[in-house]
Amino acid sequence: MNPILRTFGLAALGALVFIAIGLVVPAWFLFTMTKAVGFGLVALGLVGLLRGGLLSFGQGLYYCGGAYVSGLMANWAGVTDMIVLLSVGCIAGGLIAALVSPLVARYRGIFFAMLTMALSMVAYGVLTKIAAIGGSDGFNVPKPTLLGYHLAETGFGLYAIAVVIAALAAAVCRVHFDSGLGLIASAARENELRIEYLGASVFSVSTRSFILAGGLAGLGGTLNGVALGHVDPFFSYWTTSGEMVFIAILGGYASVTAVFGTALVTELVRSFSGQYFPESWQMLLGIFLLLVIVFLPRGVGSMWAKPAKNHAIRSIKEPAT
Amino acid sequence: MDLIFTILLDGLIYASWLFIVALGLTLVFGVLKILNFAHGGLYALGAYGAAIAVPFFAGLGMPEWFSLLAMFIAAAAVAILIAPLIERGLLRYFYGRDEVLILLITYAVFLILEDVTKMIFGVNPYYVFEPRNLLGNVEMGSLFYVGYDLALIGLAIVCGLGVWFGLNRTRIGKITLAVIKEPEVSQAMGVNIARIYLLAFGVGVFLAALGGAFTSPLISVQPGNSVSVIVVSFAVVIIGGLGSIPGAAIGALIVGIARAFAVYELPEAEIFIIYLVMVAVLIFRPEGLFTPIKARKI
Amino acid sequence: MSGAVLEVKGLMKSFGALVAANNLNVEVMPAARLSLIGSNGAGKTTFVNMVTGYLKPDAGQVKLDGKDITRLPPRLITRAGLGRSFQIPQLCEAMTPVDNILVALEIAGDGGSVFRPARTKGSLDRAVEMLERFGLERYAGRPVNELPGGVRKLIDIAMSLASRPRVFLLDEPTSGVSTEEKFPLMDKVMAALEGERSAVIFVEHDMEIVTRYADRVLAFYSGEIIADDAPDEVLNDPAVQKYVTGTAR
Numbered sequence: 001m002n003p004i005l006r007t008f009g010l011a012a013l014g015a016l017v018f019i020a021i022g023l024v025v026p027a028w029f030l031f032t033m034t035k036a037v038g039f040g041l042v043a044l045g046l047v048g049l050l051r052g053g054l055l056s057f058g059q060g061l062y063y064c065g066g067a068y069v070s071g072l073m074a075n076w077a078g079v080t081d082m083i084v085l086l087s088v089g090c091i092a093g094g095l096i097a098a099l100v101s102p103l104v105a106r107y108r109g110i111f112f113a114m115l116t117m118a119l120s121m122v123a124y125g126v127l128t129k130i131a132a133i134g135g136s137d138g139f140n141v142p143k144p145t146l147l148g149y150h151l152a153e154t155g156f157g158l159y160a161i162a163v164v165i166a167a168l169a170a171a172v173c174r175v176h177f178d179s180g181l182g183l184i185a186s187a188a189r190e191n192e193l194r195i196e197y198l199g200a201s202v203f204s205v206s207t208r209s210f211i212l213a214g215g216l217a218g219l220g221g222t223l224n225g226v227a228l229g230h231v232d233p234f235f236s237y238w239t240t241s242g243e244m245v246f247i248a249i250l251g252g253y254a255s256v257t258a259v260f261g262t263a264l265v266t267e268l269v270r271s272f273s274g275q276y277f278p279e280s281w282q283m284l285l286g287i288f289l290l291l292v293i294v295f296l297p298r299g300v301g302s303m304w305a306k307p308a309k310n311h312a313i314r315s316i317k318e319p320a321t
Numbered sequence: 322m323d324l325i326f327t328i329l330l331d332g333l334i335y336a337s338w339l340f341i342v343a344l345g346l347t348l349v350f351g352v353l354k355i356l357n358f359a360h361g362g363l364y365a366l367g368a369y370g371a372a373i374a375v376p377f378f379a380g381l382g383m384p385e386w387f388s389l390l391a392m393f394i395a396a397a398a399v400a401i402l403i404a405p406l407i408e409r410g411l412l413r414y415f416y417g418r419d420e421v422l423i424l425l426i427t428y429a430v431f432l433i434l435e436d437v438t439k440m441i442f443g444v445n446p447y448y449v450f451e452p453r454n455l456l457g458n459v460e461m462g463s464l465f466y467v468g469y470d471l472a473l474i475g476l477a478i479v480c481g482l483g484v485w486f487g488l489n490r491t492r493i494g495k496i497t498l499a500v501i502k503e504p505e506v507s508q509a510m511g512v513n514i515a516r517i518y519l520l521a522f523g524v525g526v527f528l529a530a531l532g533g534a535f536t537s538p539l540i541s542v543q544p545g546n547s548v549s550v551i552v553v554s555f556a557v558v559i560i561g562g563l564g565s566i567p568g569a570a571i572g573a574l575i576v577g578i579a580r581a582f583a584v585y586e587l588p589e590a591e592i593f594i595i596y597l598v599m600v601a602v603l604i605f606r607p608e609g610l611f612t613p614i615k616a617r618k619i
Numbered sequence: 620m621s622g623a624v625l626e627v628k629g630l631m632k633s634f635g636a637l638v639a640a641n642n643l644n645v646e647v648m649p650a651a652r653l654s655l656i657g658s659n660g661a662g663k664t665t666f667v668n669m670v671t672g673y674l675k676p677d678a679g680q681v682k683l684d685g686k687d688i689t690r691l692p693p694r695l696i697t698r699a700g701l702g703r704s705f706q707i708p709q710l711c712e713a714m715t716p717v718d719n720i721l722v723a724l725e726i727a728g729d730g731g732s733v734f735r736p737a738r739t740k741g742s743l744d745r746a747v748e749m750l751e752r753f754g755l756e757r758y759a760g761r762p763v764n765e766l767p768g769g770v771r772k773l774i775d776i777a778m779s780l781a782s783r784p785r786v787f788l789l790d791e792p793t794s795g796v797s798t799e800e801k802f803p804l805m806d807k808v809m810a811a812l813e814g815e816r817s818a819v820i821f822v823e824h825d826m827e828i829v830t831r832y833a834d835r836v837l838a839f840y841s842g843e844i845i846a847d848d849a850p851d852e853v854l855n856d857p858a859v860q861k862y863v864t865g866t867a868r
Binding site for chain 1: 671693695698709711712713718719722725727730732734735736737779781782
Binding site: 053055057103106107109110111113114115117118119121122125126129238242245249279280281282283285286287289290293 | 589
C-alpha cells in the first residue's frame with residue numbers, strides 16, 4: 001500500500017477514536033484537550049524546525065498572527081465558519097513567517113533562536129499599543145459555526161474539529177518528514193556546507209520548514225482564539241513561545257503525535273499547579289526541561305550529539321586574514 | 322542643537338548600562354561559547370540585591386556615599402553565590418555540546434530564577450532612590466542632568482577598560498585569551514580550564530548584576546524586567562558581533578542613541594527601534610559589525 | 620574553441636598582504652587526470668576553493684563548458700557540473716552511510732519532493748549499489764562518525780559523485796589515509812569515474828600517487844603555477860625540485 005495513503009488512513013482512524021473518546025469525557029476535559037491541540041499544532045511546527053536543526057523561541061508571533069487575523073475577520077467581516085477561519089489563520093501564520101524568513105533563515109543555532117524571539121517581542125509590544133484592536137486587553141472572538149450550524153455549548157463540536165485538524169497536520173508532517181525533502185532538511189541539521197556542495201540550498205530548506213511551522217502555529221492560534229473566545233497580545237509573549245518549545249522538546253522530534261500528548265499533559269499540570277502553586281509555573285517548566293535534557297537525551301537530545309556549527313551560512317565563505 | 326545634544330547624552334546614558342550588561346554576555350560567550358539566557362535573570366537579581374543592600378547598610382549607620390559601594394557589594398554577592406552554582410553545578414556538564422542545547426539549559430535556568438526571585442522578593446516593586454540623589458545635578462547649557470546618570474557613563478567606561486585590561490595586561494587574562502583561541506592546546510599545556518571558565522562566568526554574572534544594581538535607582542525593581550534585558554543585550558552584542566568587546570561598546574552606543582532618538586522624535590517607534598537597527602545591521606553584515614568572518618577548514 | 624571543459628583565466632586572490640593566487644591560468648580537457656602539487660601555503664587549496672565557489676576571487680574568470688561560473692555559490696557550481704570532495708570529509712555525522720548517500724542522490728536527482736518517500740526499495744537499492752562501487756557496503760548501517768578515516772574519505776567522495784560531475788576536484792584524497800589504504804582508495808575513485816569522461820583534478824602531496832594517477836601536473840609555489848606539464852617533466856624541473864618536492868641537490 002502507498003505509504004502516503006497509509007499515513008492518512010491511520011490519521012483518519014486516530015481521529016475517529018479520539019472523537020469517540022470526546023463523547024464520554026466531561027466538558028472541562030474537552031476544553032483542555034482542544035486547547036492542547038492548539039498548542040500541539042505549534043509544537044509540531046517546532047518539531048519540523050528542530051529536525052532541520054532550528055530552534056525558534058518566537059513561535060508565539062505566528063500563533064498570535066493566526067489568532068488575530070482570524071479573530072478580526074470574525075469580528076469585522078462576521079465570518080464565523082471554522083473552515084474559513086482556520087484556513088485564514090493558517091495562511092496568516094504562514095505568510096508572516098514567509099515575510100520574516102529572508103532575515104532569519106540565513107541563521108542557525110542561537111542566532112535563529114534569539115532573532116525569532118526578538119521578532120515575537122516586537123509584535124507583542126506593537127500589539128499592546130494599537131488601541132483599535134484592543135491594545136493589551138485584546139478582543140473577544142465570536143462563537144464559531146460550521147457550515148451554517150452553531151457549535152454546541154459543550155465544546156464537543158470544536159473538539160471534533162480540533163481532532164480532525166490535529167490528525168491532518170500530523171499526517172502531513174509525517175509525510176513531509178519521511179519524504180526526500182524531509183531527509184534533506186535533517187541532513188542540513190548535520191552539515192549545511194555539505195548540503196550546499198551537493199547542490200541544494202540550505203536557505204530554501206530552512207525557509208520551507210519555517211513557513212510550514214508558521215502555518216501550523218497560525219492554525220493553533222486560530223483554534224485557541226476561538227476556544228477561549230478571546231485573543232490578546234499575550235499570545236505573542238515570550239512565555240507562550242517558551243511553553244511551545246517545552247512541549248516540542250518533551251515530545252521529541254521523532255514522532256508527530258507525541259507533541260499532542262505532551263501538550264495535554266502540560267496543560268493539565270499547568271491548571272493544577274495554578275491551583276496549588278500559583279507562582280511556580282515557570283519554575284516547574286524549567287525544572288522539567290532540565291530533567292528531560294539530562295535524563296531523556298535519546299529521542300529528545302540525540303539530535304544534539306554533534307559539534308557546534310557556524311551561525312550564518314554566509315559566514316563560511318571568506319576566511320579571516 | 323540642544324535637541325541633538327540631549328539625544329546624544331540620553332543615548333549615552335542608556336548605552337552605559339546596556340554596555341555593562343552586554344559586556345558580561347559577550348565575555349561569557351567569548352570564553353565559554355555559551356549564550357547565557359539567564360543573564361537577564363542575573364541582572365534582575367542584581368537589582369533586587371541593590372534594593373536590599375542599600376537600605377541594609379544605611380540601617381547600619383553607614384554614611385550616604387556608602388550606598389554606591391553597597392550596590393557593588395550586592396553585585397559581587399550575586400556573582401559569588403550564583404556563578405559557581407550555575408557554572409560548576411550545571412553548565413560544565415554540557416561543554417562542547419551543541420550551542421542550542423546549552424541555550425535551552427540556560428533558558429531553563431532563567432525560568433527557575435524568575436520564579437525563585439518572585440518567591441524571595443515578592444511581586445511588589447522596590448524603590449532605591451538614595452544613590453541617585455547623591456551626586457547632585459549637573460547643569461549643561463539650558464538642561465539639568467542628574468549627576469548619578471552621568472556617573473553611569475564613567476562606570477561603563479571603567480568596566481570596559483577593566484575587562485580589556487584584565488584580558489590583555491594580566492597573566493590570568495592572557496591565559497584566558499589562550500583558552501579562547503585553543504582550549505585543547507591550553508589544557509594540554511597545563512592550564513586549569515575549569516578555573517578560567519568559572520572566573521569568566523563569574524565576571525559575566527558580576528557585570529549582569531552590576532548593570533542591574535546600578536539601574537535600580539532609575540527604575541522600579543519588579544518582576545518582568547529580565548526578559549527584555551536579555552533580548553535587548555543580545556541585540557546589542559549581535560550588532561557589534563558576538564564575543565567582541567569593542568563590538569559590544571559600539572552596539573550599545575548605536576542602540577542607545579537610536580532609542581533616545583525615538584523617545585524624542587518618534588515615540589511610537591520606541592519599543593521596536595532597537596530591533597529595527599538590529600535588523601538593518603544584520604541585512605548588511607549577517608555576522609555583526611566586529612566579527613572577523615571565519616572560514617571553516619574543509 | 621579550445622575543447623577544454625574547464626577554463627581558468629587570470630585568477631587572483633590575496634589575503635591582506637599575502638598573495639594566495641597570482642594570475643592563475645589553467646585549461647582542463649575532458650577525461651584529464653590533473654594533479655596539483657605544492658608545499659603548504661603554495662595556493663593549491665585556494666585555487667580549489669575559488670573554482671568551487673567557497674572563496675570569491677579578486678579577479679579572473681572560471682568557465683565550465685564555456686559557461687561563466689565565477690563567483691556563483693557552491694550549489695549552482697555543483698549543478699553546473701563541477702563537483703568536489705573535501706580534505707576533511709564533510710558528512711552528515713549522525714547519519715548512516717546509506718542515509719548520506721540517499722541525501723546526495725535525492726539532491727542530485729530532482730532536489731527532493733514532498734510526495735516521494737525518501738526510503739523506498741528503489742532508492743535504498745541505488746544507495747547500496749553506490750556504496751558497493753566503493754566497497755563500503757559492510758559499513759552501511761553505522762553512523763558515519765564511528766567509521767575510520769579512509770572509509771569516511773570514500774563516503775565523502777561517493778556523495779560528491781552522485782551528481783555525476785564533468786569536472787571533479789579532490790582535495791587531498793589520501794591525506795589522513797594509511798599507506799596501505801591509499802592506493803586501493805585511489806583505485807576505487809578512478810574506477811568509479813571510469814567511463815564518465817569526467818576530468819579529475821586532485822590536490823596531492825604524495826608523489827607516488829601523483830606519478831601513478833596523473834597524466835599532467837601543476838606545481839604551485841607562492842600563489843603561482845611554476846610548472847605545468849607531464850608528471851616526469853614537472854618532477855624533473857629544477858624549480859619544482861627546489862621549491863616543491865625538495866629533491867634538488
